[in-house]
Amino acid sequence: MIELDEKVINWDIDKLSEAIRSRNISPIEVTKKVLNRIHVVNAKLNAYITVLDEHALAAAKKAESEIMRGEIRGPLHGIPIGLKDFIFTKDIRTTMGSSIYKDFYPSYDASVVTRLHQAGAIMIGKLNTHEFAYGTTGDSSYFGPVRNPHNLAKITGGSSSGSGAAVASQLCYASLGTDTGGSIRIPSAFCGIVGMKPTYGRVSKWGGYPLCQSLDHIGPMTRTVKDNAIVLNAIAGYDAKDESSVNRKNESFTEAMNDGVKGTVIGIPTSFYFDDLQDGIREEIEKVIQLYKELGAEIRYINIEGMEDISQAFQTVLRSEAYATHKLHIKNHSHEWNGEVKSRLQQGESVKAHDYIQALEIKKQAILQFNQIFEEVDAIMTPVTSIYPTNLHEREIEVNGAKKHIFSILNRLTGPTNLTGLPSISVPFKASGGELPNGFQLIGKAFGESDLYRIAYAYEQEIGI
Incomplete structure (x- = not known):
């Protein structure tokens, strides 16, 4: 495998995935690079609430072993991804940006997290959010405001504030956000990235903390359009645990892109x-x-x-x-x-x-x-x-x-x-x-x-x- 340089941090998922599948780049080294950058940059942005160093490196080692055996799970295999701290992760702190849940550890994964695990993605951390996702500025969290990577005095937009800032500043290759009134799209716009609020029922919201059941959505935030479609390919699909989930034939969101x-x-x-x-x-x-x-x-x-x-x-x-x-x-x-x-x-x-x-x-x-x-x-x-x-x-x-x-x-x-x-x-x-x-x-x-x-x-x- 080739030695990594700093430019890999700026690669999109499509390019990085090909290098990992070709065994030219190690997911372990990629994960270490991202973790190192988080520990340098996050103090300025406050994008992450919890960084999963040990968890992420263990997942990266597992991904590398599978890939070396030719067991390729798909384009997210070995890719570090961040999760809004509104999405449940088993035995990993999930705070909703609130002091009420500052020490809450769910006993199960949200359905989207399960799907990401199945796709071989690496969960690298939990991302800051406006308290209980009830705000579009992203600057009111028990853990402090998230700052815009393009100007630290400005808001990122919210409520998926950390999700926007982390993707824009190369602290993960993609993130998941939630959107009840614009909470994926507003921080995506303000941070200069791509954000999709899917059709209601397209992506299971089971295991995402509810704000407004009839308005809540979970969706991907990425640096490019194709990356966004790649992540949606992984998380979309019917889920019997979500009463609003719609049972439709699976489709590829990248197929007609060109x-x-x-x-x-x-x-x-x-x-x-x-x-x-x-x-x-x-x-x-x-x-x-x-x-x-x-x-x-x-x-x-x-x-x-x-x-x-x-x-x-x-x-x-x-x-x-x-x-x-x-x-x-x-x-x-x-x-x-x-x-x-x-x-x-x-x-x-x-x-x-x-x-x-x-x-x-x-x-x-x-x-x-x-x-x-x-x-x-x-x-x-x-x-x-x-x-x-x-x-x-x-x-x-x-x-x-x-x-x-x-x-x-x-x-x-x-x-x-x-x-x-x-x-x-x-x-x-x-x-x-x-x-x-x-x-x-x-x-x-x-x-x-x-x-x-x-x-x-x-x-x-x-x-x-």
Whole structure:
């Protein structure tokens, strides 16, 4: 096997996997390199809560032995991956970013963890998160805020804050996050990586700590589009333990990736998603639209009715179900909370039953409307957020001359797809002028992840990210 250099840290999964399968690179040496980097860099970022040195090295030794015997499990075999500390890992501390669970050791693995083990991936650590995943800034955890690798004074976005920062700063080759209102896509955009919220039911959420059962998703966060599809290949599939899991025939999300976008119809909403954008974001999205035109895609402007009502319905369901999840925690552990997180959760107590029922009816109508739209377009493109990363703990910001609370806007453009359950991928755009990262969002029809990967990959290949 060849001696490793520091460049291996920057390789994507696709390239590293080939080198490991060819026995040119040892997964043990790769794992040591990543662990060494974590111990140097994590003090600045605070991406990891728990680093699994012994566990990871033991798994790497096992992977190497299997590979040397020709027992190749797949493209994740021997690849170090991080897990949001919201996903249960047997006999490994899982904190939810909270003092309440600071010493909690689950007795079982989440289904996605089992699937990663079966794929031969190496669990290298548990990643920081906004407390109980109830926040889109990523700077309110019992274990301290996560810092953006591109500017340590800025937020990563949340709640999968550590997952975004770790992938962006080469502290793992991929991570898993959870997404209830944008918690994969927002930190992916703010950290300049790729994040997929799959279709509701595509990936089992069993063993992920619940926030809002009807909105929760688990998905991959990676440095490239192809890597993202590789990880989704490993974690997707039916799980009888998850009542929301959908039993579908397995498919390869990388199979059609090279098919290009010629003739693909991309819908651009004429309102809501493009309202009140911070300076620079609209211009970057226009560049993305122009590039897709040059690649042969058809751009079609579309009207999505009732988006304000859909957005409000999402917030109603979120507040109601989150409070139901944490009512007893608030009662029994009143003084062990971050004050802001606790206060926001308590807002759900005032949601009336008829408001919740009305929100569910709006959800049904929204799904019907989006299904009709996808009879005319292959994907919908929007910004991920309307702003760039803000300062840590900054809550009131100014957008186009108006002051707004950050929690009222960060998940405004991502939350509707949690309500409808449609797949949505965050893709970093190549920002100019040294700006902080951000990204665009591609929304697809139910179980249309392969199309989203194909469309995203065409952009990524063209700009060379």
